[in-house]
Amino acid sequence: MSDYREREKSISIGTIEQEPVSGTRLEPGAGVDAGEERGEAELLTINLGPHHPATHGVLRLLCTLEGETVRTIDPIIGYVHTGIEKSCEDQEYWKAITFVERMDYLSYYFNAYAYCSAVETLLDEEVPPRAQYLRVIHMELNRIASHLFWLGTGALDIGAITMLWWALRERDLILDLFEMSSGQRFHTRYFQVGGVMEDIPPGFEGKVREFLSQMPSRVDQYEALLDRNEIWLQRTQNTGIVPLEQLLGLGVTGPLLRAAGKPWDLRKAMPYCSYEDFDFKIPVGTVGDNYDRYRVRMAEIRESVGIVQQALDGLPEGPYITGNRKVALPPRHELATSMEALIHHFKLVTEGFRVPPGEAYVAVESPRGELGCFIVADGSAKPARVHMRDPSFVNLQALKHMGEGSVIADFIACLAMLDPILGGIDR
Amino acid sequence: MEVTRTKVAGSKEEFRAKQLSAQQMLRGDLDGMELDEYVEKRLLLTKLDEAQSWARKNAIWPLGFGLACCAIEMITVIGSPRNDLSRFGAEVIRFSPRQADLLILSGRVSIKMAPIIRRLYDQMLEPKWVISMGACASSAGMFNNYALVAGADKFLPVDVYVPGCPPRPEALMYGILKLQDKITREPELGWRERYRAEGTEEVGDLPLSSQARPDAESSHQGAGPDAPRG
Amino acid sequence: MDATGLELVAQRVRDAVADDAVVGTGYQRGQATLDVAPPRVHEVLRYLRDADEQPFGFLASLHGCDYLPSEPRLGVHYQLLSMERRDRLGVRTRVTVEEPHLPSVTDLFPTANFQEREAYDFFGVVFDGHPDPRRILMPEDYVGHPQRRDFPMGGEPVLFTFNEHKFPRWYE
Numbered sequence: 001m002s003d004y005r006e007r008e009k010s011i012s013i014g015t016i017e018q019e020p021v022s023g024t025r026l027e028p029g030a031g032v033d034a035g036e037e038r039g040e041a042e043l044l045t046i047n048l049g050p051h052h053p054a055t056h057g058v059l060r061l062l063c064t065l066e067g068e069t070v071r072t073i074d075p076i077i078g079y080v081h082t083g084i085e086k087s088c089e090d091q092e093y094w095k096a097i098t099f100v101e102r103m104d105y106l107s108y109y110f111n112a113y114a115y116c117s118a119v120e121t122l123l124d125e126e127v128p129p130r131a132q133y134l135r136v137i138h139m140e141l142n143r144i145a146s147h148l149f150w151l152g153t154g155a156l157d158i159g160a161i162t163m164l165w166w167a168l169r170e171r172d173l174i175l176d177l178f179e180m181s182s183g184q185r186f187h188t189r190y191f192q193v194g195g196v197m198e199d200i201p202p203g204f205e206g207k208v209r210e211f212l213s214q215m216p217s218r219v220d221q222y223e224a225l226l227d228r229n230e231i232w233l234q235r236t237q238n239t240g241i242v243p244l245e246q247l248l249g250l251g252v253t254g255p256l257l258r259a260a261g262k263p264w265d266l267r268k269a270m271p272y273c274s275y276e277d278f279d280f281k282i283p284v285g286t287v288g289d290n291y292d293r294y295r296v297r298m299a300e301i302r303e304s305v306g307i308v309q310q311a312l313d314g315l316p317e318g319p320y321i322t323g324n325r326k327v328a329l330p331p332r333h334e335l336a337t338s339m340e341a342l343i344h345h346f347k348l349v350t351e352g353f354r355v356p357p358g359e360a361y362v363a364v365e366s367p368r369g370e371l372g373c374f375i376v377a378d379g380s381a382k383p384a385r386v387h388m389r390d391p392s393f394v395n396l397q398a399l400k401h402m403g404e405g406s407v408i409a410d411f412i413a414c415l416a417m418l419d420p421i422l423g424g425i426d427r
Numbered sequence: 428m429e430v431t432r433t434k435v436a437g438s439k440e441e442f443r444a445k446q447l448s449a450q451q452m453l454r455g456d457l458d459g460m461e462l463d464e465y466v467e468k469r470l471l472l473t474k475l476d477e478a479q480s481w482a483r484k485n486a487i488w489p490l491g492f493g494l495a496c497c498a499i500e501m502i503t504v505i506g507s508p509r510n511d512l513s514r515f516g517a518e519v520i521r522f523s524p525r526q527a528d529l530l531i532l533s534g535r536v537s538i539k540m541a542p543i544i545r546r547l548y549d550q551m552l553e554p555k556w557v558i559s560m561g562a563c564a565s566s567a568g569m570f571n572n573y574a575l576v577a578g579a580d581k582f583l584p585v586d587v588y589v590p591g592c593p594p595r596p597e598a599l600m601y602g603i604l605k606l607q608d609k610i611t612r613e614p615e616l617g618w619r620e621r622y623r624a625e626g627t628e629e630v631g632d633l634p635l636s637s638q639a640r641p642d643a644e645s646s647h648q649g650a651g652p653d654a655p656r657g
Numbered sequence: 658m659d660a661t662g663l664e665l666v667a668q669r670v671r672d673a674v675a676d677d678a679v680v681g682t683g684y685q686r687g688q689a690t691l692d693v694a695p696p697r698v699h700e701v702l703r704y705l706r707d708a709d710e711q712p713f714g715f716l717a718s719l720h721g722c723d724y725l726p727s728e729p730r731l732g733v734h735y736q737l738l739s740m741e742r743r744d745r746l747g748v749r750t751r752v753t754v755e756e757p758h759l760p761s762v763t764d765l766f767p768t769a770n771f772q773e774r775e776a777y778d779f780f781g782v783v784f785d786g787h788p789d790p791r792r793i794l795m796p797e798d799y800v801g802h803p804q805r806r807d808f809p810m811g812g813e814p815v816l817f818t819f820n821e822h823k824f825p826r827w828y829e
Contacts, residue, residue, distance in 0.1 A: 083574035105496035251768025573811025
């Protein structure tokens, strides 16, 4: 075999030994200060952000660097803090859905679902099965869209720029589907307390099936580009490993926890919204490095495609929102004929429905982890406290442990694979 | 097969005269009046300003800056194959403010972020423009509370406001095209002239301040790196 | 966790920690809440994490709430999760604005780091023993605790034609 092949076979892909740069490789007398011998390095404190291409929003990281090695990381957040939780206390329950949607701005359906579900728990409201299936369809499509955006920007950070164009191309198709069902691409206000806002239009199912038929081959294309790519493997394998107990202590959930080996997914463990009717697997990683996180999310895209397929096949007939007129708006055609419907409509639009006093905490599995919504109701038409337990906020604490001691390039890869969304972190 | 002959504009003799004068030009035989006439008939005369603003508007370099949900739509405009901003010349996103001309404020401006945005804006070199994208950057949007600056125009001069929550990618592109119109129509540089903003100099400890006292009467009204020229 | 299970947990906590640790229990619509006295929070959570026969090893969420007008005003909730038994339990304490001190649980659950900082930032609850007690989301020199109920919402008045002459613009 040729010379080149012989040489190629002799190269093994191993880990890069990281040693501090201070004085170990310099010859004595090479212009280095006598004080800067091994062990007495100068640390450089530098701000990564808040305006930086790789920080996925306005995250500021105060790092101290020793050469290329990151010694300490201190995330400083709050640059896009909008006071959403406080604003919600001033709005009626159904108006607060629009506020809450804008927290984690890539997974808006999940925010809306967690909130609506908490209100439904407080009201003791039943959601009809058709509405549940429609919610599942939209949530899983949103999961695919969120993972695609993560893939595009994450790969962009590591250097695979092509992925951004491909991922945005698919994302546009999904956003078209959302526009078809609710009129808006983003922040669609489609989930209401008690069900969904409107039934799906006639061509929706056909378009979704068309999208689903293309999606697996597209995922194959992405994997063909990145899975065995030498540069990708070097950048993501064996980097950013945090032991599983530490992750559990830090409160990390979602693909990060699953990549470390723990098969915890709220859709399977504590099912909600008729997820128990669907047959899907949970991808789990083994090593817990960045490559596993990438593989887990790619496999999740495939599983979500399967779930939407099953939901479309089994979509039951029936009402798309609860029939309780004290909570849900009556359909428009009834307003012309029934006086009661008019009164209900008026009451709901001006004052809103009242929720009996109580507290509820409901958690769902968003693309980033456990998204919980805590509502305190005091008997009036406005919530007394809305708090979202955002997964990115809690997962950010793991960044310290992932990044300290690694080189900057690995640290950027960790940040890309962590998938933080600053809207959720800062709320 | 039918062959139709249409008349070229002008008659045969004019055409022949044009050909002759072109031959003379190439040989270098035209002088004085004849040369002037030749140039007048053929070249498109334009003012240097117009040419400059035509070049500027078709090569806007946005600053890569995104705050919240509108940033996702901005990335869709720049990056998605369907809405492609490179048709209009604005695909080069530079992340350093020294190299960019356009700041697209996409997202909610919180009180912690406002001084940073101002600093980024100050670091950009003239000519520079600002598009305030979305409802949260133009006014407070739906978040009328303690944590936001109600509209970026409280501390930045904004050229184009694009409403929406978030605005569709087509809406943002329309905003950028409107900005291009604005560049052709008003080619003065320096935002202090564009907005006739007297009395807007920063007072305080600016390291590069060329003014000793804030109320000193001087012909240089501005202080700092982006003092207006002329 | 159902109502009887909750009562049994409360009894076990009383036996193991102290009689005055558990102030009350609440169960509604499937959500179990254990009310705990403020100085005992750390011990109760340690017991629930390690020593109970039905341990809860994961702190899912730590958040604050302002219960104005009912006293004591500031409440802090700890939402515990057991992944093995797929069960949730909420632990709640209430402190007053004059004495807003609680023991920090960052040594038991490192996830509480950012979340306690958030509770301090927005409600003013001071966690003793927290490794990094400073504001997290508001600017560091901000005065006031925004999510308290008596903190004004802020923002600008919406200008209509009938009231726009009442509010001077920023350039006036």
